[in-house]
Amino acid sequence: MAREVTRETAEAVARRSYGKLVAFLAARTRDVAGAEDALSDAFAAALVDWPASGIPESPEAWLMAVARRRMIDAARRRRSQTDAAGHLQLMQEEIEAVAARETPIPDDRLLLMFACAHPAIDPGIRAPMILQTVLGFDAATIASAFLVSPATMGQRLVRAKSKIRQAGIPFRLPERADLRERLAAVLGAIYAAFSEGWSDPDGTEVRRRSLAEEGIWLGRLVVSALPEEPEALGLLALMLHAEARRGARRDARGEYVPLAEQDPQLWNTQLIEEAEALLLRAIRMGAVGRYQLEAAVQSAHVVRRLTGQSDWAAIERLYDALAAIIDSPVVAINRAIAIAQTRGPAAGLAALDALADDARLTDYQPYWAARAGLLARTGERAAAAEAYERAIGLEADPAVRRFLQQRRAELHGGAVS
Amino acid sequence: MKYLLLIYANEAGMASASQESVGQMLAAYGAYTEAVKKAGAYVGSNRLRPTSSGTTVRVANGKTEVLDGPYAETKEQLGGYYMIDVPDLDAALSWAARCPGASHGTIEVRPIWTM
Numbered sequence: 001m002a003r004e005v006t007r008e009t010a011e012a013v014a015r016r017s018y019g020k021l022v023a024f025l026a027a028r029t030r031d032v033a034g035a036e037d038a039l040s041d042a043f044a045a046a047l048v049d050w051p052a053s054g055i056p057e058s059p060e061a062w063l064m065a066v067a068r069r070r071m072i073d074a075a076r077r078r079r080s081q082t083d084a085a086g087h088l089q090l091m092q093e094e095i096e097a098v099a100a101r102e103t104p105i106p107d108d109r110l111l112l113m114f115a116c117a118h119p120a121i122d123p124g125i126r127a128p129m130i131l132q133t134v135l136g137f138d139a140a141t142i143a144s145a146f147l148v149s150p151a152t153m154g155q156r157l158v159r160a161k162s163k164i165r166q167a168g169i170p171f172r173l174p175e176r177a178d179l180r181e182r183l184a185a186v187l188g189a190i191y192a193a194f195s196e197g198w199s200d201p202d203g204t205e206v207r208r209r210s211l212a213e214e215g216i217w218l219g220r221l222v223v224s225a226l227p228e229e230p231e232a233l234g235l236l237a238l239m240l241h242a243e244a245r246r247g248a249r250r251d252a253r254g255e256y257v258p259l260a261e262q263d264p265q266l267w268n269t270q271l272i273e274e275a276e277a278l279l280l281r282a283i284r285m286g287a288v289g290r291y292q293l294e295a296a297v298q299s300a301h302v303v304r305r306l307t308g309q310s311d312w313a314a315i316e317r318l319y320d321a322l323a324a325i326i327d328s329p330v331v332a333i334n335r336a337i338a339i340a341q342t343r344g345p346a347a348g349l350a351a352l353d354a355l356a357d358d359a360r361l362t363d364y365q366p367y368w369a370a371r372a373g374l375l376a377r378t379g380e381r382a383a384a385a386e387a388y389e390r391a392i393g394l395e396a397d398p399a400v401r402r403f404l405q406q407r408r409a410e411l412h413g414g415a416v417s
Numbered sequence: 418m419k420y421l422l423l424i425y426a427n428e429a430g431m432a433s434a435s436q437e438s439v440g441q442m443l444a445a446y447g448a449y450t451e452a453v454k455k456a457g458a459y460v461g462s463n464r465l466r467p468t469s470s471g472t473t474v475r476v477a478n479g480k481t482e483v484l485d486g487p488y489a490e491t492k493e494q495l496g497g498y499y500m501i502d503v504p505d506l507d508a509a510l511s512w513a514a515r516c517p518g519a520s521h522g523t524i525e526v527r528p529i530w531t532m
Contacts, residue, residue, distance in 0.1 A: 120506055167528050168418040170505035178507075 007047055017060045018136040023112035024105055025067060027171035028095060032112075032133055032161040034071055042066035061098075064105060068095050109134050110225045111171040113218070116160075117185035118169045125160045127189035132157060135214050145196045145211055183226070187235045187291065190218045194239050212246075215239060223278075233282035234292030237275040241298035244271035256403040264305040272302055293322045297334075312341035329360050333370050345377035365394040369404060381411050419460060419502050419529035420509040425493040426522025428467050445517040453501060458512060460500035468494045493522055500529070 018039065025035035042063045056062040097103045116129040128146060131137045143153035163169070174182040194215025219236040226232050248266035251257050279295045297318045300311040319335035322328075332355050340348025352371055361367040372387035388408035395401045431439075446464075453459040468487035475482045487494065499516065503509050506526070513524040 118506070120510070167526075168420075168504075168506045168509070170507050174507070 007051070017063070019109050019112070019134040020105060020107055021060070021064060021067065022133055022136075023108040023171075024064075024098070025071060025095070026115075026133070027108040027111050029071065029075075030115075030165045030168065030171065031071075032115075032164055033158065034074055035067075036133065038067040038070035038074065039063065041070045060105060064095075064098060108171065109221060111173065113186050113189070113222075114174060114182060115164055115169050115171050117182065117189050118164075119182070119185065120167055120169060121160055121163060122156070123185070123188075125156045126185060127192040128153060129157060129160050130186075130189050130218070131193055131211070131214070133161075134218065180229075180231075183222075183229060183232065186222065187231060190215050190222070191235060191239070191291075193218070194242075198242055212239075212243065216243060228285065230282040230285040230287050231289040231291050233278045233285075234289060234295050237278040237282065237295035238291050238298060240271045240275035240278070241295060241302065244268040244275065244302075250399065254399060256397070256399040258403070259301060260310075264302070267302065267305065269305075272305075275299070276302075288321070290322060290326055293318050293325075297322075310341075312338055316342050329355065329358055329364055329367065332358075333364075333366050336374075337370055340374050340377070345374045349374045349378065363394055365391050368394065372404075372407070376407070376411055384408075385411050418505065418509075419500060419531070420506075421527045421529060422499040422501065422509070422513050422516060422518075423495055423525040423527065424497045424499075424516065424518035424522060425491075425525065426496050426518060427492065428469075428494045428496065430521075431496070432467070442517055442521070449515060449517055450499075452515070453499065453512060458501045458503050458508075460502050462497065462499040464497040465495060467496075496522070 021039055022032070022035045025038060026032045029035065045066050046059070046063060050056070098105050112133055113130050116133060117126045121129070128142045131142050131145075132139065139154040139157055140150040142157075143150040146153065173179065194212050197210065197212025197215060216236070216239050219232070219239055222229075222232045223236050244267050245259070245262060247268065248262040248264075249257055275295065276299060279292065279299060282292050283296075297315055300314040300318065304310050316335065316338035319331060319338050322331045323335055333352070336348050336351035336355070339351045349371070352367070352374065355361060355367070368387050368391035372384050372391055375381075375384035375387055385408055388404055388411070392401055392404045392408070395404060434442075450459070450462060453462075471487045473484040473486065473488050475484075497518070499512075501509060501512055503512065506528075509526050509528075513519060513526050516524055518524055
């Protein structure tokens with residue numbers, strides 16, 4: 001029984017402090033993989049030691065002391081063949097002080113995130129590396145979320161970590177001049193993690209669900225460290241708005257419910273209010289960016305709680321502004337949908353037609369679904385059916401597929417308004 | 418940490434450049450070298466003669482092969498380098514961006530493998 005308790009305690013400590021301890025060690029050695037190895041050894045040692053000797057007064061400091069010894073041993077073994085000796089010298093004093101509990105363990109997780117999202121790191125591996133190093137996700141979990149094989153993901157992570165060490169990527173907040181640009185990469189990685197989790201609307205896949213939660217947690221971490229950065233606030237607001245609607249995205253039978261047909265009663269009021277407050281704070285800082293604009297779009301949708309109607313005129317203007325700063329087919333399609341609401345389906349279709357040359361849209365489900373919906377509203381049933389067919393063929397989520405099939409069937413039944 | 422900044426640029430473009438723009442570029446390199454030295458980051462630098470003056474040597478099965486020309490044909494050629502000593506990659510990248518070669522070609526930043 002005692003063994004059970006300590007094992008759980010060890011694991012709870014692991015989850016709570018993993019990223020913090022990795023960040024602390026890695027920031028002083030630039031050796032991310034070495035820090036992870038040392039910590040996983042320390043956790044294994046804790047699971048053996050604590051049941052016999054009891055849980056130490058400060059489990060975090062205990063783990064730190066073991067991890068520090070492991071890192072020093074590993075560095076000694078490598079010393080003959082690499083340049084680790086210099087770094088080891090550097091890190092020694094501060095790590096000693098922390099291990100001896102003379103000073104508290106500083107929280108360097110944000111610095112670790114900036115290192116992982118450095119422009120010298122391949123953009124595609126930044127979010128996965130943040131998930132692994134800051135949150136302790138294993139390569140297999142990350143691989144399944146990003147739809148690549150565990151072996152490939154593992155190799156890319158190893159390569160990126162050795163790039164940090166060998167290329168001398170710093171663990172510090174970027175210079176003022178670079179901060180906004182670098183922060184954009186960190187925010188992009190967090191949003192990628194969140195979106196991966198968001199793409200499983202049922203939350204049935206625990207791994208993905210927790211990706212969305214962890215994305216929000218990272219967003220909060222950035223906001224607490226950089227409270228004056230409006231885009232960090234904007235991203236957190238955007239994620240909270242999306243999360244607030246999680247419960248409304250499926251009906252009782254598990255069928256897909258599009259935003260326009262969701263019951264606002266099912267939205268999480270507390271999350272929406274927090275998001276609105278964050279967005280207001282961000283906008284007052286007077287430096288608009290994509291996340292603030294996207295959060296503002298969500299905000300214009302949730303006014304439906306009060307007025308019964310999304311503020312489509314505002315949404316159209318916001319998408320105009322977004323289209324001016326990012327070249328994204330998603331934005332262009334949503335802009336066309338907003339135009340259809342403000343100026344009628346024919347105007348919306350004309351806006352979609354203007355995108356027809358974009359090769360990225362050929363295999364893009366939302367383009368065909370939007371097209372189909374607008375064609376149905378203008379009464380062009382044959383063309384609408386064809387567009388639904390394309391959308392159905394491109395959709396991976398069975399619930400969304402059923403929804404599109406249903407809409408297509410309604411075309412023939414004449415049930416289109 | 419020591420880094421090598423490898424300057425790749427189109428030799429043909431350089432060869433056909435006007436006297437005046439070559440003069441301007443050399444002056445820019447002179448000022449850059451001076452700035453690196455004043456910052457205490459300078460280890461060494463050199464300009465290389467064009468690849469047409471290069472010779473490739475390889476020993477296979479105990480036999481030495483000597484070939485005229487560069488190791489590989491590329492659109493941009495290695496034309497020179499700086500070696501600098503700075504605290505981290507960000508400092509190296511900011512020196513690389515200031516190098517005149519970054520505006521007329523490409524700089525590859527490589528950390529030195531300390532033995």
